[in-house]
Amino acid sequence: xxxxQWSDDFSVGNAAIDADHQxxxxxIAELHAADPAHIDLTEIISRLxxxxxxxxxxxxxxxxxxxxxxxxxxxxxxxxxxxxxxxxKRTYRLAVESPFHISDTVNKHLADWLVSHIMKxxxxxxxxxxxxxx
Ligand SMILES: [Fe+2]
Numbered sequence: 001x002x003x004x005q006w007s008d009d010f011s012v013g014n015a016a017i018d019a020d021h022q023x024x025x026x027x028i029a030e031l032h033a034a035d036p037a038h039i040d041l042t043e044i045i046s047r048l049x050x051x052x053x054x055x056x057x058x059x060x061x062x063x064x065x066x067x068x069x070x071x072x073x074x075x076x077x078x079x080x081x082x083x084x085x086x087x088x089k090r091t092y093r094l095a096v097e098s099p100f101h102i103s104d105t106v107n108k109h110l111a112d113w114l115v116s117h118i119m120k121x122x123x124x125x126x127x128x129x130x131x132x133x134x
Contacts, residue, residue, distance in 0.1 A: 004029040004114065012122055013129045014062060020055040021118055027051075028110045036103035041092050044106065048085045056082070059122070066132040068125045077117055084109065 006025040011018050027047060031039065056078040063071050092102050 004032060004111070010119065010123075012126045017055075017059055017062065017122075020051070020058065021122070024051060024055075024110075024118070025114065028107075028114055031103075031107050031110065036107065037100050039099075039103045039106075041088075041099055041102060041106070045085065045089050045092065049089075052078070052082050052085060062129065063125055066125065066128040068128045070124065074121060074125070077121060081113065081117070 004025050006022045010021060010025075012021075027044075031044070060071070060075060060078070063074060068074070088102060088106060091097055092099065097105075
C-alpha cells in the first residue's frame with residue numbers, strides 16, 4: 001500500500017537505521033494487505049520482538065554517539081513500545097481477546113507508531129547525525 005511505502009523523505013541519514021525502518025514499513029504494509037482473521041500472530045509477535053531488540057538498541061547507541069539531547073524521552077517511547085508488544089503477547093497467549101480483535105489492534109497501533117514515532121520522533125535526530133556524520 002502506498003501509504004506505508006518508505007521513501008527517502010524518511011531517511012535519518014544512517015543506512016542501518018534506514019534498513020530497520022524499511023523492514024517495519026514492509027511489515028506494516030504486509031499486515032494491512034492481509035486478512036486480519038488469518039494473520040499468524042505468533043509469527044508477527046516474534047518479528048516485532050526481534051525488531052525492537054535489534055533496532056532500538058542500534059538507534060539508542062547512535063543517538064548517544066551524536067549527543068542527541070532528547071535521548072531520555074525518546075528511549076521512553078521505545079520502552080512503551082516494547083511493553084506494548086509484551087501486552088499483545090500476553091493477551092494472545094491468555095486468549096483474553098479474539099485473535100481477530102488483536103490483529104486489528106496490532107495493525108492500528110503499528111500504523112500509529114509509524115506516523116507518531118518514525119515520521120516525527122526519529123526525524124528529530126536526523127540533523128544530529130548529519131552534523132556528526134555518524
Ligand atoms: Fe526511535
